[in-house]
Amino acid sequence: MAIYDAPIHSLQGEPLDLHSFEDKAVLVVNVASRCGLTPQYSGLETLQKQYQGRGFTVLGVPCNQFGEQEPGSAGEIETFCSTTYGVTFPMTEKIEVNGTDRHRLYTDLTEVADAEGNAGDIQWNFEKFLVAPGGVSITRFRPAAEPGSPEVVTAIEAVLPG
Numbered sequence: 781m782a783i784y785d786a787p788i789h790s791l792q793g794e795p796l797d798l799h800s801f802e803d804k805a806v807l808v809v810n811v812a813s814r815c816g817l818t819p820q821y822s823g824l825e826t827l828q829k830q831y832q833g834r835g836f837t838v839l840g841v842p843c844n845q846f847g848e849q850e851p852g853s854a855g856e857i858e859t860f861c862s863t864t865y866g867v868t869f870p871m872t873e874k875i876e877v878n879g880t881d882r883h884r885l886y887t888d889l890t891e892v893a894d895a896e897g898n899a900g901d902i903q904w905n906f907e908k909f910l911v912a913p914g915g916v917s918i919t920r921f922r923p924a925a926e927p928g929s930p931e932v933v934t935a936i937e938a939v940l941p942g
Contacts, residue, residue, distance in 0.1 A: 783915060786885040791842070791854050791871040798885070803913050805836045805939045807927075808889065810843040810877050812850035812905040813860045820906050821865035823927030827936065828869040835913065835941035838869035841885070843877050846905050850874060877902045894920040895931075908932065912939035 783798065790796045809824060824838045842857050844850040852860065854873065861867035875883040878901045882890070886902065889909045893899040899920075908921040910932070919935045926932070 783885055783888045783911065786883065786888075788875070788883065788885060789873040791858050791873060793854065793873070796870070796872060801837065801839065801911075802915070803835065803941060805831075805913055805936060805941065806911045807836075807838045807932075807936065808885070808909045808911060809838060809840055810886075810902055810905060810907055811840045811871075812843065812846065813852060813857060814849040815846070815905040817904070817906040817923055818849075820927055821861065821867060824869065825865055825867055827927050827933075831936060831940065832869075836936060840867065840869060840871040841877070842871065842874040843902075843905065844874060845876055845878055845902075849905060877907075889918065889920075892918045892920045894922055910935050910939065913941045 784802055786798060788796050788798065807827065811821070812818060828838045842850045850857065858871070861871065877883065877886040890901060891899055892909060904923040906923045908925060910919040917939065921932055
């Protein structure tokens, strides 16, 4: 699937090969440190710890397009996430998820419709895309969907490999 071909860097500035996630269920989330939804980092980390041994990972994607709520440098973002929420899941470089400079990863993801049948632009921070192993299906959850909500957990459990 094309999302695995999108060139992107880790938060530390190293190339991140998305093909390394092809055999996993991946919850791709555009994140921000200064948002009312920022406490969702706790739920995302809980999911990471609960399911990482079963072929799952969260992929955090910092974005500053919504109310400039992710203004920090890569180092500041990394420090905030690790010290405030104990984040262990991989994080990418800060990118744009909407507009003319939308990162290629989100070009494909934004074509996916949510449960109400609406595709298109990301609405706000913490919009979630569950990519099944091999990219065979993608489920979209809008920002208000808590990481530990039954709808998210059920969808994750349904696509775990093996």
